[in-house]
Amino acid sequence: MLGVIGIHLGMTSIFSESGESISCTVVKIGPCYIVQIKTIENDGYSSVQLGMIDKKKRITKSLKGHFKKAGIIPKKKLFEFRGIFPHFKLGDKMNINNLFEEGELIDVKGISKGKGFQGVVKRHNFSGVGEKTHGQHNRLRSPGSIGAGSDPSRVFKGQKMAGRMGGKNVTIQNLKILKIDFDKSILVLKGSVPGNRNSYLIVKKKKK
Template sequence: MSINMLGQKIGMTQVFNEQGNAIPVTILKVGPCTITQIKKNKENTHTNIQIGYEYVNPNQMKKPNIGHFKKNKIPCFKHLKEYKSDSWNNLSIGKILNIKEFQIGNYINVSGISTGKGFSGCQKKHNFNRGPMSHGSKNHKQPGSIGAGTSPGRVFPGKKMAGRMGNTKVTIRNLQIININVDKNIIIIKGSVPGKSGKIIYIHKTEK
């Protein structure tokens, strides 16, 4: 059974193990999440499960969204996420998921929106080499040639050029859980996760 939850990145710090080595860790506030919808496919091979995170005042939502929650007789949530699951027999609409589903030592995948860095050049975005820095050189940070001449006479799609950097979905896999605080819904994991502090993150764990 796969475990999927929404949470929030609190920040980074470091902890010390028994050998006295400093371990960089990220503090996450995960859940509690509520199952808001269960949709079975026609072949009954899997089910799409929708979870909600962070309660919100219905007055701040649009009527179609309010009707979606009202139909299932559940509170309104600010964030929704849908995922596929092969096991849904023990799940029901309105069931609350919390970090009790995780254990210390488990490995999880964390997805989030990376920090946006604005418009960046080729050296920063694609790790291009710079041009000669000697006197008289006029090619210090220019991208260089971007295509052929007369034939084909165009730039091929996917050419690495300057452009927006960051602000994309990034998934970090196999992050180990160092500690869990059930009372405060806090998970401490080894390593870093994408995005700034306070951003929404998506946690996925598949049990073997």
């Protein structure tokens, strides 16, 4: 599946022709360069590795050699896209002019915001055990029973309980491209995407 690396710039809103306010996310695409092209003959599968944002410090000799083959400056962010892309060459710069169109549906993948350790009410939308009746002054946001005591005498795996929330890979599917600024390589997407501002995103085209 073809895709590129982007940066989450933030959210805004635009007005439709009928005057409706639409919440949008602004994503800066690239510039991305082709660092490596993997083939079935050499690597056992076919893919294209893209790199973004120049890396100036802490570059190992192996990394220097890796980027030297492509003839580009070492990059900070690398990501691989599976598939066969015969029209791409090593060291090429990805141009969004030929990749995306307004009105197209795409998938966006990123790391969701980390919320730290949270209880069941915030993490799983539990309602708590109820009102302050029968002396339950400190049980409003508690999970309640998590399993029977005699049988099975244990807590099943996957039981919804308190724990660390967020900070996971999340993919939002079928986001519509409302506007494209080709000069600044910016996509305006309808809806929200995972992650904080200035975080990296993987923007993928839908399979046809």
